Amino acid sequence: MFDKTLAELAQGLERGDYSSTELTQAFLQRINALDGQYNSFITVTEEQALAQARAADKARAAGNAGALCGLPIAHKDLFCTQGVRTSSASKMLDSFVSPYDATIVSRLKNAGTVMLGKLNMDEFAMGSSNESSFYGAVRNPWDTERVPGGSSGGSAAAVAARLTPAATGSDTGGSIRQPAALCGITGIKPTYGRVSRYGMIAFASSLDQAGPMAQTAEDCAMILNAMAGFDPLDSTSAERDTEDYTATLNQPLAGLKIGLPTEYFSAALDAGIAEQVRNAVAEFEKLGATVKEVSLPNTELCIPAYYILAPAEASSNLSRFDGVRYGYRCDNPVDLEDLYKRSRGEGFGPEVKRRIMVGTYALSAGYYDAYYRKAQQIRRMIQQDFVNVLNDVDVIMGPTTPQPAFKLGEKSSDPVSMYMEDIFTLSLNLAGLPGISVPCGQASGLPVGLQIIGNYFAESKLLNIAHQFQQATDWHKQIPAGVEV
Amino acid sequence: MSLDRSDVEQIAHLARLQIDAADFDGYSNSLNSILGLVDQMQATSTEGVEPLAHPLDAVQRLRRDEVTEPNQREALQAAAPAVEDGLFLVPRVIE
Numbered sequence: 001m002f003d004k005t006l007a008e009l010a011q012g013l014e015r016g017d018y019s020s021t022e023l024t025q026a027f028l029q030r031i032n033a034l035d036g037q038y039n040s041f042i043t044v045t046e047e048q049a050l051a052q053a054r055a056a057d058k059a060r061a062a063g064n065a066g067a068l069c070g071l072p073i074a075h076k077d078l079f080c081t082q083g084v085r086t087s088s089a090s091k092m093l094d095s096f097v098s099p100y101d102a103t104i105v106s107r108l109k110n111a112g113t114v115m116l117g118k119l120n121m122d123e124f125a126m127g128s129s130n131e132s133s134f135y136g137a138v139r140n141p142w143d144t145e146r147v148p149g150g151s152s153g154g155s156a157a158a159v160a161a162r163l164t165p166a167a168t169g170s171d172t173g174g175s176i177r178q179p180a181a182l183c184g185i186t187g188i189k190p191t192y193g194r195v196s197r198y199g200m201i202a203f204a205s206s207l208d209q210a211g212p213m214a215q216t217a218e219d220c221a222m223i224l225n226a227m228a229g230f231d232p233l234d235s236t237s238a239e240r241d242t243e244d245y246t247a248t249l250n251q252p253l254a255g256l257k258i259g260l261p262t263e264y265f266s267a268a269l270d271a272g273i274a275e276q277v278r279n280a281v282a283e284f285e286k287l288g289a290t291v292k293e294v295s296l297p298n299t300e301l302c303i304p305a306y307y308i309l310a311p312a313e314a315s316s317n318l319s320r321f322d323g324v325r326y327g328y329r330c331d332n333p334v335d336l337e338d339l340y341k342r343s344r345g346e347g348f349g350p351e352v353k354r355r356i357m358v359g360t361y362a363l364s365a366g367y368y369d370a371y372y373r374k375a376q377q378i379r380r381m382i383q384q385d386f387v388n389v390l391n392d393v394d395v396i397m398g399p400t401t402p403q404p405a406f407k408l409g410e411k412s413s414d415p416v417s418m419y420m421e422d423i424f425t426l427s428l429n430l431a432g433l434p435g436i437s438v439p440c441g442q443a444s445g446l447p448v449g450l451q452i453i454g455n456y457f458a459e460s461k462l463l464n465i466a467h468q469f470q471q472a473t474d475w476h477k478q479i480p481a482g483v484e485v
Numbered sequence: 486m487s488l489d490r491s492d493v494e495q496i497a498h499l500a501r502l503q504i505d506a507a508d509f510d511g512y513s514n515s516l517n518s519i520l521g522l523v524d525q526m527q528a529t530s531t532e533g534v535e536p537l538a539h540p541l542d543a544v545q546r547l548r549r550d551e552v553t554e555p556n557q558r559e560a561l562q563a564a565a566p567a568v569e570d571g572l573f574l575v576p577r578v579i580e
Contacts, residue, residue: 239546304525307523319501345504353502354516361520376536
């Protein structure tokens with residue numbers, strides 16, 4: 001049962017092979033038995049899950065079951081969940097119980113899903129390895145000495161270990177796509193504005209986007225159907241009609257024009273990854289696509305631009321954590337300044353403090369033009385590169401990451417080497433474009449992800465392309481050796 | 486652009502972050518390392534390029550100035566460290 005996709009479980013529930021209550025109990029037991037090895041969950045919501053499952057079974061019996069009714073999922077602990085701890089994997093919010101649901105949480109709840117719990121992540125979504133969590137690092141189910149990626153490392157690991165069939169994640173610089181790649185699962189970052197950010201703890205408001213992570217593109221499409229759409233509570237939400245992302249999964253790919261950026265296949269790219277990605281592209285040619293070389297000349301500038309813009313926005317967003325209205329407060333503050341400085345100094349971890357300081361500096365008087373404004377100009381240049389290429393081809397493909405899952409501790413002492421991990425993912429957040437990562441092979445026994453980048457609001461096309469690839473290959477069905485199903 | 490100790494102290498103050506003496510050099514080194522990475526931007530000409538603040542160049546959506554939210558003070562203050570009579574308590578500010 002644990003290796004079944006969300007779509008297969010939905011069919012099982014429909015046929016009456018099992019009830020949602022039985023399914024939920026089975027996953028809860030599995031999490032209890034196995035998650036000690038991975039540390040992917042921060043909070044397991046056993047009572048609520050069973051109550052939701054019973055309600056779903058009742059709804060089904062009354063003939064009111066929608067596509068997601070009774071299906072178990074888990075939420076990244078970045079999303080506010082009413083009555084349940086929402087920690088953002090930080091000491092700052094360790095005891096914070098959210099008074100409300102994020103929009104994506106309430107939409108998935110209303111669609112009948114069952115919440116198994118809240119998933120581990122890098123603190124305040126800042127990281128690419130899930131090593132900065134207040135609750136400890138998450139381990140990659142493919143090799144528990146290695147990182148699962150980040151910041152949605154708990155989400156990726158939980159799906160890879162089949163502790164939950166699907167999860168929500170968030171992506172500011174690659175935090176859905178990169179862990180999906182390192183853990184051998186599928187994850188999509190929608191176009192900026194496609195999914196509501198209301199109730200999603202803010203890291204960088206012009207870059208953040210929520211999205212689904214699951215075993216397959218089809219499962220992601222099912223979840224995205226419930227998540228996507230205009231939300232009046234999010235002032236950056238796109239006023240654009242929703243689509244049924246499952247409706248076009250089976251469209252044939254004949255005539256699809258794929259671009260491969262020269263800059264993505266430099267000599268520095270891991271040879272194993274390059275080979276797997278080129279094999280994947282060859283599969284698409286078999287499916288009727290044509291491939292050409294394209295250029296995204298400002299690719300490398302995405303790293304400096306992002307590591308100014310994201311910390312700058314984070315320094316502003318995280319200024320709300322001041323020990324006054326919610327979150328951690330230091331003991332015996334002597335005055336207001338002491339309250340702020342020690343609550344924040346003690347409540348935030350080192351990577352968060354680093355980024356707040358970089359951001360503060362970049363926005364400070366005398367440096368704003370040289371850093372922040374300059375980065376915004378580079379941002380427009382990067383966006384323009386994509387606009388130019390996407391006028392010529394339908395989608396862009398390449399590796400999701402420059403290397404497979406690295407060892408725990410390998411990069412944690414050098415922030416800059418960690419930042420290099422994001423070279424292929426950052427540009428999409430800067431430009432606001434959608435991107436999906438699908439498993440496309442293995443290098444040294446570790447999963448390799450293929451990233452497919454589309455034009456604005458082309459989620460249907462990306463999911464269709466990924467689904468067709470998953471009909472022709474079976475990388476997405478591979479389960480880590482140590483994981484029993 | 487290299488930061489010295491007083492620069493880092495000033496930044497930490499602006500950000501209202503207490504940094505322990507023992508950790509200071511570590512943060513200093515990391516910040517300089519990150520700023521070194523970021524200085525790559527300076528080598529590129531951005532003459533005449535309009536800054537991009539929002540990926541879809543959207544502007545702030547406005548709504549009518551009408552009360553639409555119910556008062557949920559109790560529920561929203563339940564998470565506060567210290568509250569009295571509906572007010573958040575902080576150390577004395579005015580002498």
